[in-house]
Amino acid sequence: MTNQNNQHLDLGDHEEEFNLNEHVQRYLRYWYLFPVFLFLALTAAFFYLQVTPPIYSTKTSILIKDENKGLSGTQGDILSELSSQFGGNKLVENELEIIRSQTLMEQVIKELNLDVSYKAKDGLKKISLYKTSPVIIKPEVITPLAYKEPLVIHLVDSTHFRFNDEDRVFAFNQRFNNAWGAFVVTKGVPSEYTDITVVFTEVKNLAEIMLKSLSVEQPNVKSTVLELTFEDSHVQRSKDVLNKLLDVYVQSSLSDKNSEASNTLKFIENRLGLITGELGDVEKDVESYKTNQGITDISAESQLFLENIKENDTKLNEVNTKISILESVDNYIQNAGEGAVAPATYMIDDPVLVSLLTKFNELELQRERYARTTSPNNPLLETINTQLAGTRQSIRENVQNLRRGMAVTKKNLEGINTRFSAGLRSIPKKEREFVGIKRQQSIKEELYLYLLQKREETALAYASTVTDSRLIDAPIATFNPIKPKKALVWLGAGVGGLVVPVLLINLLLLLNNTVQRREEIEKVTHSAILGEIGQMKAGQPGEDAIIKMTSRSAVAEQFRALRTNLQYLGDGTCRVIMFTSSIGGEGKSFVSINLAASLAYSDKRVLLIGLDLRKPTLHDRLMVPNKFGISNCLIGQGHYEDFIQSTGVHPKFDVLTSGPIPPNPSELLSNGKLPILLADLRQKYDYILIDSPPYGLVTDSALIAEHADATLYIVRFNYTIIDHLKRIGELQRTKRFTNLSIIFNGVNYGVGYGYGYGYGGYGYGYYDDENSGRSNVESKLKKMISKI
Structure with missing residues (x-):
């Protein structure tokens, strides 16, 4: 890349x-x-x-009954009719949301005591001790600390235990008060675990967590079957949660269905109480009248009038009853939701009003159900409230219309009664009075029998109410964990x-901004690479920095190849060669020393001059004194022959160190004595190698290059900044350095190399920020990996 x-x-x-x-x-x-x-x-x-812990999936399915599809046969019709009196049509989508409600799940948690859980450590993981805990806590008061910190119980023996890290021993079946609250600890089932962690969880928070593990879906949109799935680490607990959830759902549904039947029974019982009292008074009046007046029979004419008046009074009574029912309906509609008793819809003849009342009762039940399971701002609840208001207005308008019609009918019947009463004036007074009393008795008897029949029908429907859902499959857990x-x-x-x-x-x-490949050098600099030097293992300064040229190592062979390639510099007669680089630490001294040693081993007289007058290192690497050197020659303090030293590496390898560091290196190099010195040295040595300062930091190298036959620019693998290659390309284009070539030092491609090279710590440091551009990302990452 x-x-x-x-x-x-x-x-x-x-x-x-x-x-x-x-x-x-x-x-x-x-x-x-x-x-x-x-x-x-x-x-x-x-x-x-x-x-x-492994997570298992437990599934169960229930059927939401479709009330439009009743059972076949007479018995089914009877049950369907009784059930339909006090129940509305259910929507599967609504029941799905009800099952997933927070209220039902909180009730499940309370009934199963899931807000107190028990755990034990088994290896590296904690397992749940649901129904297998050796201790059971019955909390009376739970403090906020208990919801944050678990309580640890250490079993001492079969009758004693300790709390947390306390030394005090307690016995079972005692009431305790501590920072976690007030509770009683009892013995559970025998277990191999002795350290039990008791976790207290708020019911509301636990319900939210459990609802995330519960999914309720409708596998087929054409059916009313719901599939419930609960995921838990304990199989038995997941089965118990689903079973209890369905039980709670069924009880909630039955409670909603029985509420209307209960209200109807209350209404009928109140009416029966009034009619029973009135009927008793009328019967007493008949008995008293017959006893006082001595009446035993009524004449045929009186009987005819009696039958006519009786029939007309029956109609009038029905009208009054209907008016009374309409008044109760109006009162119920006006006070719905405030404890008003619901009227009996089957006592109303008008089908429109019956339909509206049925719809109103269904909406009222739905509103109560959603008010318990949803928030007040729920859009569905607001929709139901809007429908309730519209239905209430329609019922009141219908009731007013019916009452006006009943008032007209009542007026007509009362007129007929007036005519019949006029006919009775011809009947003896006693007989006429008896007929009046008898008529009241007949009316009360019929109304009493009617209400008594309806009470029995309502009680039968109330007793036969069944749930609208049926369990299809019991909870079944997966054999293998799903997670x-x-x-x-x-x-x-x-x-x-x-x-x-x-x-x-x-x-x-991507983050490395150093040179990685020779192709990068060639492409940017457009210069030839005279040779490549592999990476060496890190060593100490001194003799370890000098390769044994008699060895057959890869690096030694590379220096021999570099020595051979020197004949291709310029016209092949380049004898004064300068070494420079962009920054310190790229290996100028290393390459110049070992190339000089290689030339010496090829029977060439070689002189290595240390012209790095700012931060010399040749004397340290060759382990020779640096008290006097070329700086003394350049200022006229002696002859160069007095300062040339043998390196000890080879008899034909000499070195002229830099000497004392002068205050003005650039002026010293440009005083005109350097070319004279080099001209004399050319007569005595076959090769003169010059170790110069980095060109990218100071101008000394440019001054020295004017007197050199060729310049070898050192580029170090994974060290030289790529931007520095632009400077080499500029030098190549402007011909500022004669016979400029490049040596690629410290190469390590990872394959075929791997010799290590330890000059990273011997950089120059002319300026504090000389290495500021170098990326340290790679080194930091390598250090991090090595620590791991």
């Missing part, structure tokens, strides 16, 4: 061709990351599976262990 910083460089007009082998090699440089991260990922997956999926976890860990190193390597490559 090409470093992103290269996009801002002059890379030429053509795009670089994709090289698969090159990309693979760049990843292989960091091969150690793959086994490390794969091991870490698999280890994390192992511990995750150890600490994560976590072990195969998926292992696969994810394996993939993650391979993907993370790839991403990390890409991050390193």
